[in-house]
Amino acid sequence: MTAAPPARPAPTPPATGPAPPARRWPLRRHAAGGQIRLALLLLLPAALVVFGVVLYPAGRALVISFYDVDSPFPGRYPFVGLRNYTDILADRRLWTAVGHTAYFTVVSTALELVLGLGLAQLLAAPLRLRWLFRAIVILPWALPTIVNGAMWRWILNAQYGVANALLTELHLQDGYRSWLGEDPFLALNMVVVADVWKNTSLVAFFLLAGLQTIPRGLHEAARVDGAGPIRSFLRITLPLLVPNIALVLVLRTIEAFKVFDIVYVMTGGGPASGTQTITFFTYLQAFSAQRFSSGASLAYLTVTAILLLALVYLRLLRQSELRSP
Amino acid sequence: MSENMSELSRRRLLQLSAISGAGLLLAACDVGGGSDTSGDSGAAGTGEGQIKALFMKQAGYSEDDIRAMTDEFQKKYPKIKVEPSFVAYEALHDKIVAAAPASTFDVVLIDVIWPAEFGSKRIVTDVTDQFPANWKSDMLGGALATAAYRDRYYGVPWILDTKYFFYNTDMLSKAGVDPASLSTWDGVRTAARALKAKKVVEYPLIWSWKQAEALICDYTQLVGAFGGKFLSDDGKSIAFNTGGGLQALEFMKQTLDAKLTNPNSAESLEEDVRKIFSDGQAAMALNWTYLFNAANDPQQSKIAGKVGVASTPSGPAGAPGVNGSMALSVSTGSRNQKAAWTYISYITSAEVQNTYAKSSLPCWTRSYDDPAVASTLPQVVPVAKKQLADLIARPQVPRYNEISQILQAELQNALLNRKPPKKALDDAAEQARTLLS
Missing domain, CATH: 3.40.190.10 (Periplasmic binding protein-like II)
Incomplete structure (x- = not known):
C-alpha cells in the first residue's frame, strides 16, 4: 500500500557465475559446493525476512479468506470455502470501487507518461543549471505520499484553499468552489491530479535514463536527411524508448491500481463514496467492519488482477524487444 | 535495462508465484487453530510498571490536558509509568482493532458506539465487577450509557459530550x-x-x-x-x-x-x-x-x-x-490490567475531571453543583445541565x-x-x- 521502492519489477538474482557449472559437474570441485553452501548461508537472513514479512502473512491471508474471521484474535472460526469471494463479488460497492480504480489507474498513468515524456525531454536538453532543474523536478517524488495528500487537501480546501484563491484572482472562476466535497467525479479527478503531480517526476527520470542512452549521432543523421524535430522524435526517440516506457508503465499501473494512502488522506473515500478504490474498500472491510476474511479475499482478488496485468505487460514487453533491433 | 527485463520472463514470474505458493502452504498449518479463549492473553499484572494508553487528538480534553493529568497521576503513583499516544478520531477505531492482537495498548479510549462491537469481540475487558456501585448512582445517566452494552460495563465514562x-x-x-x-x-x-x-x-x-x-x-x-x-x-x-x-x-x-x-x-x-x-x-x-x-x-x-x-x-x-460521549477501557490483551485500572480510575475521578472542566464537562452529577466547575464555563454549564439530561443514542449493535x-x-x-x-x-x-x- 505504500510506495514501492524504485526497484526493478522483480528481484532477479545477481549473476551468480559459478552456480550453473556446479550443477552440471557436481563432483568436479569441492570448492564449488562450499561456495554454494556459503551462498545459501548468506541468503538465509534475507530469505527468513522475506518469509516472515511477505510469504507467511500472504499465506495466512489466503487461508483466512476461506474462513469467516470476524475478530482480530486467533481462534476457531467456521470454514466457509469460497463464500467470501462469491459474497464480495456480488457486492455492488466492490464494482463501484473497481470503476473508480480503473479510471484512476488509466488516467493517472496516461497523464504521467505523457507529461513525464515531455519533462524528460526538457531535463535532457543541454541547459545551464541543468542539475538544479533535475533536483527540483525530483522533489515531488521525494515527498511522502501522506504529506502530498495533506498538501493537496489544503490547496483544494473549499474555504481557504490556494487553488480557489488563485483561480478566482485570475478570474478563471467566478468564486470559491468545492473541489473535494461536492462532485464525487471532480474529487476523483483531483486525487488523480495530486497523484500525477507526485509521480510524473519518477516517470520523467526513468525516461531520462533511456533518453541518455540514445546516441546523439542518430538525431544528427536524421537532421542531415531532412527530418524535423517531430519526425525525429517519432521515428528515433520513441521507438528507442519503448523498453523504458514499458517498464515505467508496468510500475505505474500496478502502483496506481493499489492506490490507498492518497485517498485516505485527501478525501477519506468521500464524497458519497466517490473516491473509494479497491484497496480503500478492502481496508474498510477488514479493519472498520472487522470482516477480515472479506478483506483477505478482496486482497487476493486484487493480487490476481495485478498478476494478470503483469503477465500481459511482460508478454508485450518481450514482443517489443523481439521486434526492436 | 532491457537485458534485465528479458530475464523476468513469464516462466520466472510463474516460478516465483509457485514459491510463494509453497510459503502459503506452510502458513496454512496455523490458521484456524489457536486457543478457544480468543484474546484472553491478558493478565492482571502486579499493578506496577509501564502501561500504554491510546487517546484521540480531537475535541474533548486536549493533548496537553491529558499529558498534564498523566504527569499528576505519575506523581501520585510513582510505580506506574504511563505512555500516552494520540491519533485522530477517524483513525481511532481501526487503530484499536489493529493493535488488539499485539496488545500494544493497555488503556484505550472508546466511543459510545463501540462497546457492543468491542465488548462482543472481547477487544476490551468487561469491568462490571470492578465498577463501584456508587459510580452508577453518582454519574449522569447519559455518561453511564457510554460504556454499557447489555447491562455490562466495558469501560469508565470519561468524556461526556453532546452537540x-x-x-x-x-x-x-x-x-x-x-x-x-x-x-x-x-x-x-x-x-x-x-x-x-x-x-x-x-x-x-x-x-x-x-x-x-x-x-x-x-x-x-x-x-x-x-x-x-x-x-x-x-x-x-x-x-x-x-x-x-x-x-x-x-x-x-x-x-x-x-x-x-x-x-x-x-x-x-x-x-x-x-x-x-x-x-x-x-x-x-x-x-x-x-x-x-x-x-x-x-x-x-x-x-x-x-x-x-x-x-x-x-x-x-x-x-x-x-450522545457523543467516550469511555476509557482496559484492553483484553493488556498484561498489566491492574495498573491500567488504577490509571483509568484516577483520570476519570471527579477531582481530575473538575480540574479540566474547561475542555470537557465532567461525567459526575455533583460536579455541576460545584461552584468551581460552574465558574469555569458559566455560559455552558447551565445549558449542559439541561441538555445532558436529554440525549439520543446511536444504535447499540455490534x-x-x-x-x-x-x-x-x-x-x-x-x-x-x-x-x-x-x-x-x-x-x-x-x-x-x-x-x-
Missing part, C-alpha cells in the same frame, strides 16, 4: 435576530434566512457533513428532533427511512438547497466547522462543547467574546442531543460501524443531489438490513 448550538451574537444582532428564536429548528431556518437576506453572512449555517461519523452525529440530533428512530422498538428492523429519519434528512437538504447551509459542509469535520465558525464565516453551528472555549480564544478565533451557546433547537418531537458507513454514503448521495432523500434512505436500509442480526 450544542453555537451562534455568533454579533451577526445575530446585525440581522436583528433574537437568540431566543433559535430554540426551534424552524426558528433557526427563519434566522438563517434573515441573516442571508441582510447579507450579514453568505452561508449562515455550517455543519460537519463529511462522509464520516461526524455526519451521523449531526443527523442523529435532527432525527431526535423530528421524532425518528434508527431501529424499530424490538431492534430487529431499520426505521430511519421513514418518519422523523426522513424528515431530518429532508430538513438538511432544504437548508442546502436554500443556500442557508454552507455547501462546504459536505467536506467538513468538526474541526473545519470550528475554523469556519471562529473565522466569522458562519453565524450558527452545531458542535461539541470544546467549540465554546476554542472560539473564545483570541489566539485562534476572530470572534472571541461573541459566541453564544444554547441547547440544541427542538423539532416537532423534542430536542435531544446526540455491526454499528458498517451500518454507519452505509448510512454516511447514502446521506451524502441525498445531500449532493445524487438521489432523492427517500430513495437514499431506503437504499441504506436495504443494505443495512442484514447487518442487524
